[in-house]
Amino acid sequence: MPVRQLPETVVNRIAAGEVVERPASVVKELVENALDAGATRIDVLTDGGGRRLIRVTDDGEGMMRADLELAVERHATSKLDADDLLAIKTLGFRGEALPSIGAVARLTIATRHKREPHAWTLTVDAGEKSAVKPAALSQGTMVEVRDLFYATPARLKFLKTDRSEAEAVREVVRRLAMSRPDVAFTLAGEERAPVTWGPSADNLARLGDVLGADFRANAFAVAAEREGVRVEGFAGLPTLSRANSLGQYLFVNGRPVRDKLLFGAVRAAYADYLPRDRHPVLALFVTVEAREVDVNVHPAKTEVRFRDGALVRGLIVRALKEALTRAGSRAATTGGGATIAAFRPAAIPRRGTYDWRRSPARPAGFAPSRGGAVLGFAEAAQAAFDVGEPSADAAIASFEPAADQIERPLGAARAQVHETYIVAQTRDGLVIVDQHAAHERIVYERLKAAIAASGVARQILLIPEIVELDEADAARLVARAGDLALFGLIIEDFGPGAVAVRETPSLLGEVDVRGLLRDLAEHMAEWDDELPLERRLLHVSATMACHGSVRAGRRLKPDEMNALLREMEAVPNSGQCNHGRPTYVELKLTDIERLFGRR
Numbered sequence: 001m002p003v004r005q006l007p008e009t010v011v012n013r014i015a016a017g018e019v020v021e022r023p024a025s026v027v028k029e030l031v032e033n034a035l036d037a038g039a040t041r042i043d044v045l046t047d048g049g050g051r052r053l054i055r056v057t058d059d060g061e062g063m064m065r066a067d068l069e070l071a072v073e074r075h076a077t078s079k080l081d082a083d084d085l086l087a088i089k090t091l092g093f094r095g096e097a098l099p100s101i102g103a104v105a106r107l108t109i110a111t112r113h114k115r116e117p118h119a120w121t122l123t124v125d126a127g128e129k130s131a132v133k134p135a136a137l138s139q140g141t142m143v144e145v146r147d148l149f150y151a152t153p154a155r156l157k158f159l160k161t162d163r164s165e166a167e168a169v170r171e172v173v174r175r176l177a178m179s180r181p182d183v184a185f186t187l188a189g190e191e192r193a194p195v196t197w198g199p200s201a202d203n204l205a206r207l208g209d210v211l212g213a214d215f216r217a218n219a220f221a222v223a224a225e226r227e228g229v230r231v232e233g234f235a236g237l238p239t240l241s242r243a244n245s246l247g248q249y250l251f252v253n254g255r256p257v258r259d260k261l262l263f264g265a266v267r268a269a270y271a272d273y274l275p276r277d278r279h280p281v282l283a284l285f286v287t288v289e290a291r292e293v294d295v296n297v298h299p300a301k302t303e304v305r306f307r308d309g310a311l312v313r314g315l316i317v318r319a320l321k322e323a324l325t326r327a328g329s330r331a332a333t334t335g336g337g338a339t340i341a342a343f344r345p346a347a348i349p350r351r352g353t354y355d356w357r358r359s360p361a362r363p364a365g366f367a368p369s370r371g372g373a374v375l376g377f378a379e380a381a382q383a384a385f386d387v388g389e390p391s392a393d394a395a396i397a398s399f400e401p402a403a404d405q406i407e408r409p410l411g412a413a414r415a416q417v418h419e420t421y422i423v424a425q426t427r428d429g430l431v432i433v434d435q436h437a438a439h440e441r442i443v444y445e446r447l448k449a450a451i452a453a454s455g456v457a458r459q460i461l462l463i464p465e466i467v468e469l470d471e472a473d474a475a476r477l478v479a480r481a482g483d484l485a486l487f488g489l490i491i492e493d494f495g496p497g498a499v500a501v502r503e504t505p506s507l508l509g510e511v512d513v514r515g516l517l518r519d520l521a522e523h524m525a526e527w528d529d530e531l532p533l534e535r536r537l538l539h540v541s542a543t544m545a546c547h548g549s550v551r552a553g554r555r556l557k558p559d560e561m562n563a564l565l566r567e568m569e570a571v572p573n574s575g576q577c578n579h580g581r582p583t584y585v586e587l588k589l590t591d592i593e594r595l596f597g598r599r
Contacts (some may be wrong), residue, residue: 002337004310006492007092007582012361013278017049017513018103019096019097019100020097020100020104020148022049022050022159022165022168023049023050023051023054023148023159023165023168023169024165024168024171025048026050026051026054026105026145026148027044027046027054027056027172028141028172028176029097029098029340030054030097030145031056031173031176032054032089032091032145032171032176033097033098033141034056034058034060034141034174035180035183036090036091037058037060037061037062037141038060039059039060039140039183040057040059040063040182040184040187041058041059041183041184041185042056042057042183042185042186042187042406043055043056043057043185043186044056044169044173044182044185045057045188045189046188046190047165047188047190048162048165048190049160049161049162049163049164049165049169050145050148050165050169051146051147051148051149051156051159051162051165051168051550052147052148052341053145053146053260054143054144054145054147054148054169055141055142055143055144055145056143057140057141057142057143057144058140058141059138059139059140060140060141061114061139061140062111062112062114062116062119062140062141063113063120063141064109064116065116065120065121065132066123068109068111068120068132069096069122069132071109072098072099072102072107072109072122072129073099074096074099074245075096076295077473077478079445082443088290088295089253089596090288091254091255091333093322094101098124099124101124101145102124102125102126102127102129103124103127103151104126104148104149104150104151104152104155105126105147105148105150105151106123106124106125106126106145106146106147106150107123107124107125107145108121108122108123108124108145108146109121109123109142109143109144109145110135110137110141110142110144110276110547111137111140111141111142112135112137112138112139112140112141113137113139114170118134118135118136118361119132119134119135119136119138119359120132120133120134120135120138121134121135121137123374123533126150126151126454128408154454158499160168160544162451166189166192169189170187170195171186172280173185174210175249175256176256176436177197177206177210177252178206178211178249178251178256179254179255179256179285179431180201181199181201181202181203181205181206182199182201182252183199184196184198184199184565185197185199192267196487197209197210203233204216204219204234205219207219207234207283210285210504210508210549210584211247211281211466213280214240215236218236218237218239218240218401219234219235219236219237219282220234220235220237220323220324220326220327221233221234221236221325222234222284222319222320222323223319223486224315224318224319224322225315226311226315227308227311228288228289228292229286229288229292229308229311229312229315230288230388231282231284231285231286231315231316231319232284232285232287232289232587233254233282233283233285234282234283235280235281235283235284235320235324236280236282237281237327237523237575237576237578237581238270238273238274238324238573238575238576238580239581240280240281240584241274241278241279241280241281241580242245242278242280242281243279244278244279245263245279245283245350247279247280247282248263248264248265248266248279248280248281248282249282249283249284249357250263250283250284250286251283251284251285251471252286252288252295252304253286253287253288253290253293253295253386254285255295255304256302257302257303257304258303259303259304260318261306261309261312261313262284262286262312262313262454264313264321265312265313265314265316265317265320265545266280266282266284266316267279269316269320269321269324270311270316270320270324270477272321272324272573273324273573273578273580274579274580275513275579275580276582278579284316286312286316288306288312290307292307292308293306294306295304300339300536301541311314313473314477320383324378324573325454325572325573327575328557330552331492367571376590384534385562385574385587396437401413401414401425404423405562405566407427408426408428408565408566408569409426410424410426410433410565410566410568410569410584411424411425411426411427411430411431411560411565412424412425412429412556412562413562413565414430414558414567415563416435416555418431419554419555419556420434420435420436421433421434421435421558422435422561422565424561424565424566426586427587428588428589429586429587429588429589429592430586430587430593431584431585431586431587432576432585432586432587433564433568433582433583434581434582434584435554435556435566437577437581437582437583438564438568438574438577438583439564439574440577441568441571441574441576441577441578441583442564442567442568442571442574444578445571445572445573445574447505451486455488456477456487456488456505456506457488457505457506458488458490458503458504458505458506459500459503459504459505459506460502460503461501461504463502464501464502464511465500465501466494466498466499466500466501466516467499467500467501467513467514467517467518468497468498468522469497469498469499469517469518469521470497471496472525473518473521473522473524473525474493474496474498474499476523476524476525477491477499477517477520477521477524478491478493478499484520487505488503488504488506489501489503489504489505489516490502490503490504490507491517499517501513501517517543517567568583569582
């Protein structure tokens with residue numbers, strides 16, 4: 001078959017396959033154009049998830065008539081002053097978005113520049129461009145896209161439901177709204193109630209509006225700068241985590257990106273605070289000189305390449321670790337909120353079910369309240385405090401508080417509940433501490449400090465303990481014997497499927513050696529050769545700390561409880577255990593009073 005030149009319409013549709021993947025891609029390109037035009041307000045309207053209609057209106061500088069006519073031609077752009085692709089300071093620069101959209105849909109653009117007497121409009125229908133005509137519009141631009149992919153029907157089958165596509169559009173607008181708190185955004189459509197984010201001079205306020213009040217209440221500031229690279233933003237406490245990385249919003253020079261190097265840096269910074277299956281919520285903004293980063297990597301412009309990737313990664317890790325250390329004693333406020341929600345009013349049962357007003361016998365756990373409602377625990381919140389059936393001798397052990405300790409941040413111990421939770425009284429409320437989780441973090445931090453100083457002290461077992469394991473697990477442990485020795489755990493091979501333990505860390509005291517080795521072997525089974533040594537050591541530290549901490553079900557004396565509270569106040573990162581769960585929940589008096597209708 002001879003070589004031939006493809007028609008312009010076919011070329012544009014091929015290009016559209018790279019730039020216009022789904023309705024959210026269209027919204028991203030149009031909103032970025034509005035931001036580059038200096039808009040202070042951007043309105044986005046969709047119908048059918050963007051399949052039937054996308055309308056983006058802005059109050060930017062608009063275009064002159066000649067610029068409008070040229071804007072729908074391929075590789076025509078106002079974003080590059082010269083041909084230098086290493087000095088890109090705008091979100092768009094390829095000049096492919098508008099012609100690509102016009103090649104697969106019905107595109108209408110109306111725009112007015114302040115130097116024009118009126119607005120101008122033109123349409124592009126499946127690649128066919130109309131003449132420019134006068135139009136009525138105040139300063140700015142309105143772009144309307146109808147019947148997306150009608151010119152390429154095969155692409156329609158790859159779209160998801162209207163609701164799914166609408167959610168993707170929402171996520172795109174959310175990311176761009178986070179990057180520009182000075183710009184007002186409105187998002188509306190038949191799939192959702194309108195959402196408006198007003199302009200704000202405070203970046204945290206905009207992030208709170210977009211990510212929710214929980215993030216605003218549980219975020220801490222991050223800031224660092226080195227060799228012309230600056231990292232700033234806000235990150236959530238480890239106790240505010242998710243099961244995936246979709247809550248991580250990363251920006252480079254104001255551009256939303258999903259870059260592996262940046263995600264890897266975040267994961268490394270939180271490795272000391274979260275297990276591998278949990279991910280933090282954060283928004284970080286990296287600012288770097290334009291020539292030090294290449295944004296011309298992919299047509300979607302969501303990937304970047306840094307000239308000095310190691311510098312950027314190291315700066316992010318350091319900035320996050322320093323900020324986490326400063327905020328380490330805080331626990332997420334969501335714990336107290338879940339506790340309050342557990343006492344939510346429940347509706348009166350329907351006819352045919354139990355009615356406390358007619359029957360003298362009431363089910364356990366039910367209590368009448370004003371207005372005919374019933375106070376009861378919400379199952380989702382109750383599950384977090386499920387410690388099994390209470391035993392007769394482990395309900396509550398209470399005592400008088402130490403008056404001089406009530407003023408301390410975590411207060412004075414008042415009681416131990418179910419031999420698992422410490423209840424402490426503060427000046428303006430109370431604190432509930434998970435004794436095992438709190439002590440686990442304390443032991444963990446001691447281990448790390450001992451290793452950094454002079455190594456972990458060891459205690460020799462009078463009789464070496466022989467632990468039988470799966471042969472593969474035993475081999476893994478023996479292979480890592482050198483790493484384990486750093487933590488005061490001395491083991492050696494004792495034949496196929498057996499390991500001899502000769503010394504254990506004195507810091508752990510009496511420890512279940514068999515359980516410890518089994519857990520270590522399970523962790524090592526998930527390691528690979530690329531896992532950094534630091535991450536491996538952190539896994540070992542966390543496992544040892546778990547086995548060496550006060551267990552749930554152990555009765556503590558008042559002095560022991562208060563000593564634990566004081567250590568929590570002194571030890572870094574005591575607001576969460578090694579698995580990212582909160583070590584304590586704080587309830588203010590105002591929260592408690594709301595439970596009883598006093599507020």
